[in-house]
Amino acid sequence: TGASPILPPITGLQNVPFQVLRTMDDALALKSAMTGAKHAMVLGGGLIGTHGAENLADAGLKVTLVEAKGQLLPGYFDGTASALIAKAFRAHGIDLVFGQAVSKIRPGVAVLEGGSEIPFDLLLVATGVSPDLSYLGQSGIKTARGILVDDLQCTSHPNIWAAGDCAESSLFQAEATGVAGILPVAVEQGRIAGQSMAGDGAVKPFPGAVSLNTYTFFGQQAISVGRCADDAGCESHIRHDEAQGTYLRIDLMDGRLMGAAAVNLALDPGILWQLILRRTDLGEVKQRFLADPKSIGRLVMAREWK
Numbered sequence: 001t002g003a004s005p006i007l008p009p010i011t012g013l014q015n016v017p018f019q020v021l022r023t024m025d026d027a028l029a030l031k032s033a034m035t036g037a038k039h040a041m042v043l044g045g046g047l048i049g050t051h052g053a054e055n056l057a058d059a060g061l062k063v064t065l066v067e068a069k070g071q072l073l074p075g076y077f078d079g080t081a082s083a084l085i086a087k088a089f090r091a092h093g094i095d096l097v098f099g100q101a102v103s104k105i106r107p108g109v110a111v112l113e114g115g116s117e118i119p120f121d122l123l124l125v126a127t128g129v130s131p132d133l134s135y136l137g138q139s140g141i142k143t144a145r146g147i148l149v150d151d152l153q154c155t156s157h158p159n160i161w162a163a164g165d166c167a168e169s170s171l172f173q174a175e176a177t178g179v180a181g182i183l184p185v186a187v188e189q190g191r192i193a194g195q196s197m198a199g200d201g202a203v204k205p206f207p208g209a210v211s212l213n214t215y216t217f218f219g220q221q222a223i224s225v226g227r228c229a230d231d232a233g234c235e236s237h238i239r240h241d242e243a244q245g246t247y248l249r250i251d252l253m254d255g256r257l258m259g260a261a262a263v264n265l266a267l268d269p270g271i272l273w274q275l276i277l278r279r280t281d282l283g284e285v286k287q288r289f290l291a292d293p294k295s296i297g298r299l300v301m302a303r304e305w306k
């Protein structure tokens with residue numbers, strides 16, 4: 001059953017018209033709200049908020065994006081990569097406000113925590129999504145943030161399975177469970193749930209979710225695959241060319257890929273995703289992989305797939 005937009009507990013939000021972006025109907029409602037609007041306010045600098053801001057600016061609106069954390073796309077990119085992305089937004093006239101949440105909304109005005117006021121005549125709320133569990137009622141099915149599932153996507157009820165944005169499953173790179181919220185994981189979990197429901201003995205358990213995001217902005221591109229927690233002790237290899245607007249970060253641990261992020265460099269995110277999931281030992285080719293992750297990643301995977 002997917003997920004629904006989270007509405008932050010901002011005083012006054014429910015008293016003003018606002019838009020969200022999850023379904024086609026939401027997109028059509030946003031499009032019609034744009035008619036006659038001049039100044040859009042976007043709450044949230046994640047993937048939905050940044051795509052929304054870019055398209056609103058392309059349509060000729062003045063756009064202000066407010067992100068409570070200190071950078072754009074905080075769950076996906078580090079500060080350096082994010083600053084390159086932010087530069088493109090500013091170059092296209094979008095005002096970015098970081099490190100302050102909107103604390104109050106009055107008709108046509110958003111008040112930031114610091115007290116400053118930003119006028120708007122169109123408001124897009126993009127502060128994340130959350131599985132909608134309300135229909136489960138008193139079913140007794142175990143939930144946390146999402147519907148808790150085992151590695152065959154079965155819930156706490158033996159005849160009910162869950163997959164995709166509503167399911168909370170194991171994470172590949174953490175001793176924890178989580179809601180992945182991305183299409184490739186939803187597809188994989190759906191396949192496993194279907195096989196498991198049909199009693200297919202060949203079903204392979206879900207290995208845990210690894211994040212995989214490709215992001216395009218103003219004709220540029222960025223990717224983010226996997227993650228390495230700040231305290232995990234990964235070796236981070238970084239190449240940054242401010243003038244060219246390029247960035248590459250590769251995080252390794254014990255010769256194995258943990259995470260990669262790139263801005264304006266061609267990489268194969270699917271191959272990097274597989275290298276993480278297979279815990280492929282890159283020790284032998286480490287220096288060559290760091291110098292050319294695209295070609296060497298392809299070579300290594302070609303060998304693994306044989």
Ligand SMILES: Cc1cc2nc3c(=O)[nH]c(=O)nc-3n(C[C@H](O)[C@H](O)[C@H](O)COP(=O)(O)OP(=O)(O)OC[C@H]3O[C@@H](n4cnc5c(N)ncnc54)[C@H](O)[C@@H]3O)c2cc1C
Nearest residue numbers: 001002003021022048135163164165166181182183184186
């Ligand atoms: C604007 C946007 C852009 C995105 N871009 C990307 C991207 O580039 N890459 C990526 O990997 N992911 C992206 N995602 C996330 C991706 O769409 C989701 O991870 C994926 O759709 C999850 O699939 P799902 O089947 O779990 O949920 P959904 O696709 O949300 O489908 C759930 C369906 O269940 C229906 N439903 C809900 N409640 C009930 C009920 N009680 N009874 C019956 N039906 C019900 C809903 O109407 C909906 O049609 C994006 C999401 C959004 C909103």
